[in-house]
Amino acid sequence: MLLTVAVIGAPHGLRGEVRLDLRTDDPERRLAVGNVLETEPADAGPLTVTRARTAPDGATFVIFDEARDRTAAEALRGVRLVVESDEDEGDDDEGWYPHELVGLRAVHVDGRELGTVAALEHLPAQDVLVVTEPDGGEARVPFVAELVPDVDPGAGTVTLDPPRGIFAGDPAEWEDEGEDEEAGTDEGAGTRA
Template identity: 35%
Template sequence: MSTDRICVGAIAGAFGVRGEVRLKSFCTEPGAIADYAPLWTEDGARSFGVTLTRTVPNGLAARLSGITTREAAEALRGTRLYADREKLPPPGEDEFYHADLLGLDVLDTGGTPLGRVAAIQNHGAGDILEVRGAAGGALLLPFTRACVPTVDLTAGRVIVDPPEEAAP
């Protein structure tokens, strides 16, 4: 996936019987997701206009252009939605879009290569960088200033100071 588009949400399934979807927004302001439409599927093959209809437990109910039945909405379950980068606000100081971090080289504070950023996970307690080494092993690091003191997008690298128990 090109970084010309950023993942802003995902479809969690159908809502009701008239083609609405339950939408998980990954935006700082959840309702802003509709402002970035059209939203695209990961492969770019489909796009959708978005009209938010109400807040529901764990997300938003929304109408997507072209989706008019519960079956069509349910078929989209698990689909991640992407917005064109130029429609999104630029990240603030010390803020990063996850897409910009993926693939960056990871070095420790002594300059030793540890691998590349393979994924950013969040299970509710904050972001975690998944670093994959050349040998295929994984290192999970909290994405905090203490553990990740430097992110240099221009140089394409992240400098980390892993806790002793996490060091390879």
């Protein structure tokens, strides 16, 4: 499976430097000088990193050996830098595209329906799943393994383990209800299967 390392953004300056929209948790390894990265579309690459830097505002900029001027850098705008997944890869979510996730049913780890995935937002710190709840509200769940333990396009589902407060019909409320029931009399304790 191909994982997206970054999406190439606007050129910066005249010498081919471009800004990257990072999608990896390990930019130092993925964008090390000398690394050769495949691209989508494939005919835009492969691209060899000759310089990488992080600006004071956290933005990442690179120069590729194959694009040494602003015109060549502008032609790369929107190109995805991709790598084959490997055993060391920690987050499967790097490989998901918005079109693969939008429309999937969002279910809680206990099986309760939470809504439908409406979008995948790419924020500076991490990607975020936008889920439309049954009442029409929106919830945003950071797309990390701890909160999104399973994505199964074949089953049409994404499984979530959200913290308290993210959803209006918060699973935390369900847990509290369960605790109240368990804290009730002994008569109720024996009725559950």
